[in-house]
Amino acid sequence: LSFNSGGRRKHLPPGPRPYPVIGNLLELGGKPHKSLAKLAKTHGPIMSLRLGLVTTVVVSSPSTAKAILKEHDSLSCDRKVPESILSQPYRHHEFSLVWLPVSTLWRIRNSMPVKTFGARKSEMIDTKHIKHLFADLLIAGNDTASITMEWAMAELLHNPEALSKVKLELEQTVGKGNPIEESDITRLPYLQAVIKETFRLHPTVPLLVPRKVSEDIEIEGFVVPKGAQVFVNVWAIGRDESIWDNPHSFMPERFLGSDVEFKGQHFELIPFGAGRRICPGLPLAIRMLYLMLGSLINSFDWKLENEDMDMEEKFGLTIKKAQPLRTIPIAI
Numbered sequence: 001l002s003f004n005s006g007g008r009r010k011h012l013p014p015g016p017r018p019y020p021v022i023g024n025l026l027e028l029g030g031k032p033h034k035s036l037a038k039l040a041k042t043h044g045p046i047m048s049l050r051l052g053l054v055t056t057v058v059v060s061s062p063s064t065a066k067a068i069l070k071e072h073d074s075l076s077c078d079r080k081v082p083e084s085i086l087s088q089p090y091r092h093h094e095f096s097l098v099w100l101p102v103s104t105l106w107r108i109r110n111s112m113p114v115k116t117f118g119a120r121k122s123e124m125i126d127t128k129h130i131k132h133l134f135a136d137l138l139i140a141g142n143d144t145a146s147i148t149m150e151w152a153m154a155e156l157l158h159n160p161e162a163l164s165k166v167k168l169e170l171e172q173t174v175g176k177g178n179p180i181e182e183s184d185i186t187r188l189p190y191l192q193a194v195i196k197e198t199f200r201l202h203p204t205v206p207l208l209v210p211r212k213v214s215e216d217i218e219i220e221g222f223v224v225p226k227g228a229q230v231f232v233n234v235w236a237i238g239r240d241e242s243i244w245d246n247p248h249s250f251m252p253e254r255f256l257g258s259d260v261e262f263k264g265q266h267f268e269l270i271p272f273g274a275g276r277r278i279c280p281g282l283p284l285a286i287r288m289l290y291l292m293l294g295s296l297i298n299s300f301d302w303k304l305e306n307e308d309m310d311m312e313e314k315f316g317l318t319i320k321k322a323q324p325l326r327t328i329p330i331a332i
């Protein structure tokens with residue numbers, strides 16, 4: 001497919017050939033982030049597919065992710081509501097903050113304190129939005145943070161050397177068995193590196209939340225057409241061997257002395273997304289993770305119930321461990 005723009009012909013990014021009607025749906029399999037990472041090895045860091053009838057562009061490198069999330073942010077910040085969500089009860093998708101177009105989102109954010117208690121018709125609508133907003137916050141917050149905790153503990157129990165290093169750091173900084181305070185966090189660089197490494201290998205929202213492009217945009221010589229949905233394969237970026245040494249190994253040390261953060265500035269590590277749709281729960285989530293993980297490690301010794309722990313993933317909008325982590329805390 002090609003487009004005529006300003007006298008020059010531009011093309012959709014390359015990608016696998018779609019079948020009639022179903023397009024490339026069958027190629028996604030049970031773990032789309034993995035299948036799409038494999039396809040990107042053949043077709044490149046910006047590729048196009050057809051999922052059913054929907055033109056879909058998948059970006060899988062820091063520079064293409066930056067182009068979508070930052071350089072063309074204003075044209076790609078609306079959400080694409082998946083069919084599976086449209087069929088859900090309670091019309092949650094109409095009010096859910098996650099799927100709202102940015103214009104409505106900001107109107108609600110700006111008017112929230114006044115409208116919450118209002119009684120006029122338009123205000124009633126905003127009250128509905130706020131109810132759904134709280135549902136979003138509960139769902140988005142609870143699940144993602146606890147999934148990250150589970151992966152972090154699983155990786156540490158799988159990598160006893162890393163676990164010993166966090167323990168030692170906590171012991172020397174906070175004191176064995178003592179509660180961790182927020183002010184301790186900056187003095188715990190190894191704990192911070194453990195969280196970054198967990199996000200690199202196990203981003204809980206592996207393809208971010210799909211975006212919809214409101215105008216044709218050009219990225220690295222290709223056109224992403226108006227109406228296309230865009231996935232950012234954060235999982236693939238986290239395991240790209242051209243960016244990371246030994247990408248499949250859990251090595252928190254790689255972040256010691258590095259300035260790479262996950263706050264939407266460094267596109268090689270974007271577990272919370274970036275740009276104007278970046279996760280609004282980031283500051284809260286991070287504080288919770290440091291305090292919870294630090295306390296669990298500083299207050300107990302941990303033993304795996306089964307030494308041959310399975311590290312397989314289970315895909316959904318978030319990726320969880322397929323087999324729940326089973327551990328035995330031993331009081332210290």
Ligand code: HEM
Binds near residue numbers: 271
């Ligand atoms: C480990 C914890 C968390 C991770 C990894 C995470 C990740 C994400 C990601 C990737 C997005 C989509 C961003 C994008 O498309 O660019 C998102 C959106 C969102 N997150 Fe989080 N999140 C976490 C915790 C939380 C918490 C604690 C809350 C609330 C208290 C929260 C509330 C939300 C909401 C409301 C959205 C939708 C924002 C929008 O569409 O504008 N998240 N999150």
